[in-house]
Amino acid sequence: MRRPAPARTGHLSHARVIRAPPPGGTVWTVATTTLVKGARATRSTIAIKLAMAVSGFVFIGFVLAHMYGNLKAFAGHDSFNEYAEHLRTIGEPILPESGLLWILRLGLVASLVVHVSAAVWLWRRAQSARTVKYEVTKRRHSSLSSRTMRWGGLTILVFLVWHLLNFSIVKVNPAGGATNDPYNLLVDTFDVWWMSLIYLIAMGALAMHLHHGTWSALQTLGLTGTASARSRAKTAGWIVAVVVAGGYSLVPLGVLFGVITK
Amino acid sequence: MNLTLKIWRQPHATAEGAMHTYAVGDISEDMSFLEMLDVLNEQLLGQDEEPIAFDHDCREGICGSCNLMIDGQAHGPEVTTSCQLHMRSFKDGDEITVEPWRSDAFPVIKDLMVDRSAFDRIIQAGGYISANTGSAPEANSVPVPRDQATRAFNMATCIGCGACVAACPNGSASLFMGAKITQLGLLPQGQPERDSRVVGMVGQHDHEGFGGCTNIGECTAACPKEIPLDVISQLNKDLRTAIRNGH
Numbered sequence: 001m002r003r004p005a006p007a008r009t010g011h012l013s014h015a016r017v018i019r020a021p022p023p024g025g026t027v028w029t030v031a032t033t034t035l036v037k038g039a040r041a042t043r044s045t046i047a048i049k050l051a052m053a054v055s056g057f058v059f060i061g062f063v064l065a066h067m068y069g070n071l072k073a074f075a076g077h078d079s080f081n082e083y084a085e086h087l088r089t090i091g092e093p094i095l096p097e098s099g100l101l102w103i104l105r106l107g108l109v110a111s112l113v114v115h116v117s118a119a120v121w122l123w124r125r126a127q128s129a130r131t132v133k134y135e136v137t138k139r140r141h142s143s144l145s146s147r148t149m150r151w152g153g154l155t156i157l158v159f160l161v162w163h164l165l166n167f168s169i170v171k172v173n174p175a176g177g178a179t180n181d182p183y184n185l186l187v188d189t190f191d192v193w194w195m196s197l198i199y200l201i202a203m204g205a206l207a208m209h210l211h212h213g214t215w216s217a218l219q220t221l222g223l224t225g226t227a228s229a230r231s232r233a234k235t236a237g238w239i240v241a242v243v244v245a246g247g248y249s250l251v252p253l254g255v256l257f258g259v260i261t262k
Numbered sequence: 263m264n265l266t267l268k269i270w271r272q273p274h275a276t277a278e279g280a281m282h283t284y285a286v287g288d289i290s291e292d293m294s295f296l297e298m299l300d301v302l303n304e305q306l307l308g309q310d311e312e313p314i315a316f317d318h319d320c321r322e323g324i325c326g327s328c329n330l331m332i333d334g335q336a337h338g339p340e341v342t343t344s345c346q347l348h349m350r351s352f353k354d355g356d357e358i359t360v361e362p363w364r365s366d367a368f369p370v371i372k373d374l375m376v377d378r379s380a381f382d383r384i385i386q387a388g389g390y391i392s393a394n395t396g397s398a399p400e401a402n403s404v405p406v407p408r409d410q411a412t413r414a415f416n417m418a419t420c421i422g423c424g425a426c427v428a429a430c431p432n433g434s435a436s437l438f439m440g441a442k443i444t445q446l447g448l449l450p451q452g453q454p455e456r457d458s459r460v461v462g463m464v465g466q467h468d469h470e471g472f473g474g475c476t477n478i479g480e481c482t483a484a485c486p487k488e489i490p491l492d493v494i495s496q497l498n499k500d501l502r503t504a505i506r507n508g509h
Contacts, residue, residue, distance in 0.1 A: 050502060
């Protein structure tokens with residue numbers, strides 16, 4: 001008894017039919033008339049999205065841990081600085097000084113490269129998928145945060161550069177004071193109202209990015225296959241956004257309102 | 263009712279197109295949107311002008327041929343197909359903009375007609391099950407749980423109209439693929455080719471030039487058959503499983 005032909009062979013026989021000369025040859029204007037042979041799952045748009053989702057989860061883990069550290073500012077000067085110092089000595093003596101920190105940094109840089117390159121790739125792809133724009137568009141069924149992922153993401157990236165210059169790589173103290181004391185650098189920075197404003201605006205952008213990003217990553221990973229799972233994932237997006245952006249914002253607000261002082 | 267229509271006119275695929283403005287009068291609110299366009303075309307023929315080309319077939323909302331972007335919404339303001347949209351959804355004196363689906367994978371053939379054969383090729387690339395010909399097998403020999411059969415049926419209601427692509431800011435056809443992947447994935451007959459199906463369909467989708475999904479949800483809101491966003495999750499899950507299985 002003959003077994004049914006495998007799917008791949010099926011593709012080829014159909015491809016021959018499709019390549020037949022067009023009838024009349026006048027309005028045969030399809031973008032492509034070929035069937036793909038030997039498609040690979042790992043080279044698909046969805047594989048890129050998976051990379052985006054996984055690297056996004058790395059960042060969610062990072063911002064939660066970073067936020068926990070920031071909130072130590074409410075415990076006072078010594079507690080905050082001790083935490084900052086402990087980050088550098090954790091894992092010793094098995095690891096060298098700042099060893100674990102560097103492992104984490106490399107992981108974050110790798111995730112950033114993956115996340116941004118996937119975003120650029122998908123952005124360009126979306127642009128070439130519709131080169132003629134609509135005269136009128138009404139997008140009423142998508143959230144603002146979902147439609148601002150790309151520009152919001154860029155905003156966060158610009159903020160990230162600024163933030164690293166401010167607190168890590170260069171260390172800028174807008175009050176002109178010392179930069180070798182993490183707690184004092186934090187209080188001096190947020191004592192300047194416009195510095196606090198920059199950070200609060202960035203947290204707004206981060207909240208919007210996380211609101212759609214969390215749900216979108218769960219959907220990309222295929223974990224939202226039912227209506228209730230989808231609803232839970234959207235709730236998770238709200239929770240992550242509010243907890244992260246709210247938690248971070250407490251510190252500059254605490255400085256501005258005089259709860260955190262030198 | 264009297265209406266002003268702004269309609270995309272393009273003589274043929276490679277010609278330049280532009281929006282043209284037309285006035286139609288004496289439109290009954292019980293007419294469908296396509297019947298209103300029929301009235302306009304009668305009027306144009308009477309004036310010795312080229313009638314507006316638009317796709318249509320069953321006019322019952324089940325064939326998926328009619329595809330119009332009406333005032334910036336795929337199939338217009340109601341959750342239905344353009345043929346089942348009635349003029350009672352509009353007011354006397356309205357100005358209505360009508361455009362073809364905009365997607366580079368759906369090139370314009372003429373005026374409001376686009377070539378959606380990219381969808382046929384996505385289905386050809388894996389959206390089927392292989393079955394032996396010959397006498398039909400005993401229908402009850404392969405039991406399918408009732409809820410799965412119902413869900414599979416609901417996903418099979420996709421008519422391939424392309425509204426999901428038209429509404430998507432990224433021009434992605436993920437909802438279309440997801441509906442077929444979910445339908446066949448729920449049934450025992452869909453299992454043997456499950457991995458090669460998703461890989462083939464997604465590969466063809468990417469090859470046709472559709473964009474990537476960003477889970478925005480405009481597609482499901484535009485879908486006249488109300489295919490839910492869950493199917494894109496299923497599509498992603500099936501592709502992830504295919505990667506794990508070495509595809």
